[in-house]
Amino acid sequence: MVARIGLTGDVMLGRVVDRRQRRRPVDAVWGDVHDRLRDLDGLLINLECCLSTRGRPWRRTRRPFHFRADPDWAVPALSRAGVDACALANNHVLDYEEPALRDTLDHLDGAGIARAGAGRTLDEALDPATFDAGDLDVAVVSLTDNTPEFAADEDSPGTAWVEIDAGDDRSRRIVREALGRARAADPDLLVASLHWGPNMRTTPPEPFREFARWLVDEGVDVVHGHSAHVFQGIEAYDGTPICYDTGDFVDDYAVDPGLRNDRGFLFELSADDEGRPTELRLLPTEIDDCRVQRAGPEAARWSRERMRELSEPFGTEFERDGEELVLSFGA
Template sequence: MTTSATDDFRLGFTGDVMLGRLVNERQRDRAPTAVWGTMYRRLRDLDALCVNLECCLSTRGTPWTRSYHPFHFRANPAWAVPALSDVGVSWVSLANNHVLDFGVDALEDTFGALDDAGIPYSGAGPTEREAWAPAAVEVAVDGADDPALRVALLAVTDNTPEFAAGDDSPGTAYVAVDPDDPDCRSRVGSALGRARRLDPDLLVCSLHWGPNMVERPPERFRRFARWLVDSGVDLVYGHSAHVFQGVERYGDGLILYDTGDFVDDYAVHPRLRNDRGFLFTLRVGAGGDAHRLRSLRLTPTVVRDCAVGRTGRRAAAWSRARMCELSASFGTEFAVDGRELVLRLDS
């Protein structure tokens, strides 16, 4: 995925990508890239693509039973890794409540599969320090010797504390999100300091936070997200609720409180419509406007037959109206461009 020196960079962010269970079964008789459905070409055309990987990549392990955990998601890396690689996934978050669904063996297989494929990740690791380590992604320009855009990505979760990594044990970058808790601010602030030392042009903090099927972020999440921006984060990239939440422009940063679902096999709530979501495309300036947030484009999507696709006209209108309603309380006003929403950030 590359761009020219005179074009803006287009960085895509999705909701949860869950490739296990029925998705994994469905993929046994179709090509790896079929999981991207009619969004395949749109994803391939991005300059970078970032996803929350809501499963482990393995054929080993046994379901987690050390605490109550009703759902277990595992995808066969034989097809899942080619699917991620072919569409150009640049980075994945592993800070979520499903990477240890099949225990340490499957988590270690996940690390190995991503490492072998050259896909950077954050949010889980063999030790606590490694789980909290940010990743760096370089978005290159065709024909250039040096990267044109350097993105640092930190991933954290407040889900499933029993999955937290320890000094010598694998797991996730877990923290109880509370902007009033000095320990929370200290831990996250220290990780952000490590990210800044990567000298990024763009700093992203991915948060897998909060309960399922909640349409609006609680006040403490809003305060925490704004604290992140005040601490130098350019994009707060939220997910976990399985439904999209509002978008806020705050200071020089952008907050996606929850990006919903992108690929899964979940039952669909008739009112909340967790099968409907968006591809969030952040346009970042290059050339004379180097590394400036220019716009956010929201492309309506739908999950159907264990794959993601573009929505029809009526579903797109529903998603647009819902996103506008949810974002209005943050003072966010979108423009409509065909079936998509656009938020100008450089005005």
């Protein structure tokens, strides 16, 4: 039996999204994509904010933006969308310092939403998120190279931070520790969710490509990248999908008229009963009024053409199925 697992880029529920959501139904943030999300067997997102009403904005180092969502609506919204796991290794989970991070961990745990990539100590941050997707057991490790001042250590809360360098001894040690813990759960599908690189870059640098391929060689079944706020190309390496950046899914960000960071996709991975990826389906989406929507015809065409262009250097070719792009993996 085939399992369908959704992957999204950044889900930022703070600031203007938070204010709008206080005046509308909690599931309004998912727009007309809500039913599609609910129909999936599993759903993994990058949660690009903390869930709390406590804490104070981080001022220990310069931070131009601080993202925090009221858990009274945000947690039910995640649950109603069917979110199974959140990647937390990113550059906003400590925007309101340690109290808000601890609240985020507690709220997700209380809602039964798995999480990885941040914790009260580095030991906790390296633990995988695990969930069921149909008949498959899925494990997720979450890592970031953003904001080293947010890095957890043996005694302090924060993120699972690494250098994106497959030759760096510390990075290899940290990654292998996280992957070993994930494999101990005996998953059918192992996902590496990476918040890596700077904003508004449309192509991954060569060290990122090397790092992603090294992860596959280490046994990762899917690479789920995010951070750039725009989607990047997809590579199929040894039958493994590498989504270098899944862009933004919902937020309140200013839109670059050329890069169109308001346009993206819901990435829907199908895997067989042994956890082998069989298909990656891309549903075009766009952000409007602080909610995610199915993309209109012009936006969908733009995103499809852009994804084909960005993926061509990797030798990746898509088929077209209605408004969606489809990448199939050989048996």
